[in-house]
Amino acid sequence: MEYKNYLPLTDIENDKLNFKELSIEIAAFINAFPSDIPFSISLNGSWGSGKSTMLNFIEKNLDEKCKVIRFNPWLITSKEDLILSIFEEMNEQIASLTTSKSSKIKEKLKSYSRKFMPTFVKGLTYYESMKYNMDPSLTGAIAEETFKLTESLVKEKEFDKPLSVQKKELADELKKVLSDANKKIVIFIDELDRLFPDEIITVFQMVKAILDFPGVLFVVAMDDEVVKNALSKKGIQNPADYLEKIFQKNYNLSSKYQIRTLTKSYIYPRLDLDDECHVLLKKCLDAYIMGNYGLQIKDFTHDQELVIENCETKEDRAANWKLHQKTLDRGASLMRSYQELFREFSRSLNLDNPRRFNKFANYLLENWPKIYNRIFKEIKKKDLYIYCTFILLVTNYFFPESISVYFSDTNYNEPGEEPGFIVSVKAHLYSIFPEYISENNNILKTTNFIRVCCREIVSYPDQNKLFY
Template sequence: MDGYLPLSNIESDKLHFATKAKEIAKFIESVPNTIPYAVTINGSWGSGKSTMLNFIEGELNTGICKVVRFNPWMINTKEELILNLFEEIYDCIDQGHTKAKEKFKSYALKISSPLAKLATLAVSMSQGVPAPVVTPVANGIGDMVKETGEAIFNKPLSKRKKDLIAELETMFIENGQKIVIMIDEVDRLFPDEIINIFQLIKSTLDLPGLFFVVAMDEDAVCDALENQGIKNPSIYLQKIFQRKYGVNSQFQLRTLFDEYITKNLKESQGKHNRDLIYLLETFIETNHYNRLGTTDNQYMEMYHDFRTHLENPRAFVNFKDFLLEKWEKYHSEIPEYDDRKVALQVAFVILMNFYLYPNYNNPQFARFSYLYHDDKNPIPKFVLRANNIIIRINGSRTVGLEEFVSEIVHNLNKYPDYIRSLVDKI
């Protein structure tokens, strides 16, 4: 959470992902390795799906589970998607079980197309494999293409799969292991690429010992499937995945603020940080004793607006960086006002509006009828709510408040005309 990369160490968990990660890992280990299985980790963009995958992997018993991490987003072309994933699975098959490796290669070649792709797959599979396994497939590209072409027609797919299942069952019974394939960021693919990934999973779902864990934004994936002509995408997914888990990003805003902002602020003696702690207690913790003026439930309404915009962990990281970078200078430019707490609360609301809706942050705040130059688009509810609470915090409409707000907004936006007017006065 201090950066934009997913967490990998479960000890860094602040949002209680660890509990669910351990639950999922335990379930993965409990599924018999003689049957295939597929689950999804569902969540919106930035909710922490990749972090959840990292935590699950860290909790798996490496003596039982061989983990394949596959990110299709990193593959350049859709033609390479299936090839790369087959290669990863192939690499996890025990080197000592040469028959299982050969049967898997044979099956992979059969369901892949066209021939050029098959040759590429054979080449990639021949790299880094011990001599007994490499020899049959490493006799030159020309021989491989020939071998591949012949292999396609000398045995039907059903027979290849039956042979492969028998070999995999033997191998997994002997070693007591399973292969866990974790696929991330499926929702970032193009619709046809998403279809390719799901077709691949379907093609291996009756192979023993394979356990797929797919992280995705289900809404985005369903939209993509509909784009490809699948009328009931939810039913389509249910036919592939036996279970789904959700990454919850609700009701965690206070935890995010406390863990990643407030705790650090409390270690500082600076007045700007003490004032920020007061404001977070007011607007995030909604401390009843900090209410000012004629406000009532407006603080709680604004808090829920903040939740809508900032509760997603990735969105919160962006905001955290903005706030900590901006706050000290912004605080120093808050004008004098007859009530310092009113000044701080009004300034904070304006700063939040500036972050969430910069185009709607202007000197017309603190008027009973909010004015905006764009009369074609409706004013966002948050902007209207911000305008309302600013007036209520002050308790009444005064000329002093309008001037105070106008100066803050001008300082914050640094309008060229405003800066020009200041220069002219010097």
Template sequence: MNYFINLWKIKSMANQSYIIPELPINSEDEDVFNFSPYVKKIDKILQANSINSDPLTIGIYGKWGEGKTSFLNLLATHLSEFKDDGTSKRILKYHFNPWRYSGEDEMLLAFFEGLSNMLSIQTNSSLQKAGKFIKKISKYFKAIKISSSVGIPKFLGTKVTFELNEILKAMGEDLEGKPISPEVLNKVIDDALCESKYKIVIFIDDIDRLDKDEIYTLFKIIKLNANFRNLVYLIALDPEQVSKAIHHRYGTDKLDGKLFIEKIINIPIILPRIEKEDLQLFFDKKISDLNRLLSLNKDNDFKEIAFEFRRFNFNNPREIIRVINSFAISACAIGEEVNLRDLFWIEYLKITNETCYNDIKNYNEETQIFTEMSGVIDFNDEINTQGKPNGFRKHLINTYPEIESILNHLFPNNNFQGTGSKIDSKTLEKELRINSSDHFEKFFSYHTFRKISETNFKIIKNLIAEEKEDDLKTAIVNLFARHAEYKTLYKIENLIEELDVDKLLFLSHFLILNINIIPEIGEDMFGRSFRIRIIEKIAITLNDNDISKDYLIDLAEEMTLFNLCYFTRKFTVQNVRNELQEVIVRRIKLEKKPFYEEPLNAPNKMIMQIWNNKNSAEFDRFIKDTLQNDNILLLIRNFPVYWNNTFFGALTKSNYDFMKSIIDVDYIYEKLKEYHAELFDKHIDISDIDFQESTSHTIEENALQFINWHNIEKSTSF
């Protein structure tokens, strides 16, 4: 259910434009990176140089995502504001994006077609004339393409093609009787542009996205086929990437590519450095906008994310946008279920170091013994290693040294083996942290199917506050049914611990009355079922909150005797403990048959001890009055350890001594002779008796062990 709700939310988010578009800035008002002062200087240089008719190629150099397009846009805006003082040439802009075209031929034709169309619509007749003849350049290249593909197929090693002149004439194009060639066309266009009193500034972006052949074609356009006067090219590129792409055409390594670029670019302009403070301002604005749009009511988390920005490295604005957008999707899907700060920085890792992210994502924390014992994931998972880092953590640091600060932030070392304070797993669980074993998987699966949903748990908290018992009962049953039982139990235990007193009293009474809604499964290493763990957690929490004795006695009366024993043993306040023990004794007297006839009931020994301490004579009389032929062996059976909740062990000397401290063992011995004489028919050889404590023993073997300890005791007493 949660999966489909989150899917709907993501779709709604997209419809509301929650994703930050990777759009370059277009005006000075948007210029958070302070490009404008530098842009204005370049603008002045271009305007001052406008009287010079020589073609000029300016390269705007910058890495991926550093803002080359934004810089070009700002420059275009300032050029639009150029004031004609009567001496300088006017400015005409032509934006050409080569990435829109699928191949070299298409790019070549599109460049001339676009430029000619832009000039042809101008009111200046010279520009119109230049546009007309640039269109002929376009036709010329089309003709070349046709002439190379039309003709007589090869025969005897030859190929006949049409003449270019003939093709142009057939297309209705001639040049007033002049021979047609690129040189003639270039001269006519140059003359027309000079007459127009205009500088044409051609903006070319996205060169980094082209393949090597397309980059070569673009440079060919600039240097060879469109080297007209009064043209200024402003080209945005990453020189490292472009050099790497084209060097094979001009030499053997990247340096040869750089040397070729230097032949094309007259003036290289390196983007001004974006200051850390400007990146912070940009980040703060974007993360604040996202917080407002998502409406998760986690303002403090977003403030912390903005503050933590200073600790970690972002390389450029585009990387910031990509991380924030990745975070926006994950926050919409799972933002209410996890710690938002941790979610942001794991998404940062996904975008900036995907390989490392996948290593962490695929970590199988359930197989790690330290995680199971501590509930904290720090990746130090080598059991036999004392030093840290070790295991998977050491692998991460050695393989990805650049992410160590992020690793320490998300998964700080848990001092499990060493000295000093240990990370509190309960705090991590409550804060929904990524290094909590209860929440780790959510950060990578983006759903709560078979996991504890914090949203569902908030519903339970609200039902407790409103004291809606029927709805609360249904919600808890559904929680256990839909999610991992042990994690649900753990959440309920933590909930009991964190409630204020009024809500604690309500929930304690509710759970005691409805303990059957807790699954009777999941016995732990101490033999405690889920129900017993809940009862003990209630007792511990009530004890710590100094709840009134009257409330506790009333609560005790609502419990079964079995549950009351577990409840009572967790109280350390002595007067309360005494009162609860009185309730146990009074309740046991009302039992219809001797309680000790059910030796599987773990509290039996506790009941015997309490009753003996309260009134030893009464307890002794109860044992002697109820002891019969068919239950004396069951009485003895209460004292061996019930191992792993599967079998009874041996009656050890310590078991016998405890039995002796509360029961008249001499009376038991004599009654055993009377009721089970067969156990005494032959001499008992001690060597024949198995005293292995943790191996399975029959009820008769426990009786023989009792006889053995009694005989030894009597023989040594004389």
């Protein structure tokens, strides 16, 4: 099986989700932005929505005036190293300008970072001590000693001038250098939402330390909801206002309403339509993900083979069964159950998210042939059996604890409230499996296949062997 990886895309030509247009728009804004003004942009999206891919596409569209720094704080192990690392990256880009002033500004940048470090570490120490409810006087003393220790590790000459003076001098020099070279520094920060709350605070402190520098533009990719929760946990009362003070422009990557596009892009090209197994998988995808459920709904007709498969006694097999009237009247409810299950694929499973969908696609393409060949080696391929197998295989991926031989038993309920997706799955399966009634008014449910399918999917040893 061809296995799709989860790595961000780098080639715009491989774009499947219309990222190209937005990346061009953002890059055009950055290209046109004055090189003597600081600016910051947030690129907001949930985990797996494609933020790293979008950053790659933006970088591809930036012109030669932009000196790009790709900064991933998740790869840096200590808070102190975050500050030093970003200044080292800036020094590297300034050195590449090879102007007469670049060496001078490198020294100022190094001096500023060293000057900034003790104050930064002092603040972190104070904050960490307060977090553990230490005595305020003791907290202050510890922070002060930490400041002195850090200060002693830095050259004396770095403390000849106040931090504010050094920052202004550095800003003036940076403005001249970037203006003379007609360049700007664009800093991409990625993976912010992977950090612990303390580390997220550290990154924003770092951004604020550089934010006033002219010609420096930040693009920060993050899950803004995760970041807001982290800020809230750290005592910031209004995280939205806090972020608004940092970012002047926001772009949002929505991962809603693209499940059909993802299916066409990540599953359909990998199907071998000369293989019946894949043909039937596509039929299921058409029905439950593409939303073409109307094509699958047909009038119920008597199926004697289905009746026999679900009769447990000789007397039942000899009885005269006919379709129950409520099955014959099930057309509207069957349509509703298709519609509800289709909605649940997006609403409950979050399959509109590209990374989550890619993982799901790999699971489906790997496991569908195996379960298909096991089940239908001896069982006839009825449409409702094919659909049932697909639905239960999907259910097993997202809710493995729900799959058991009791899945179709209305008299057996697992403890706790069932997820909405499971409720919709059961309602749909009860709709597609017909009921029969005998002349003695006995009711025959035809859901034995559900038990067979669940047993094959989970392969419980005790349920795959006869002990009686």
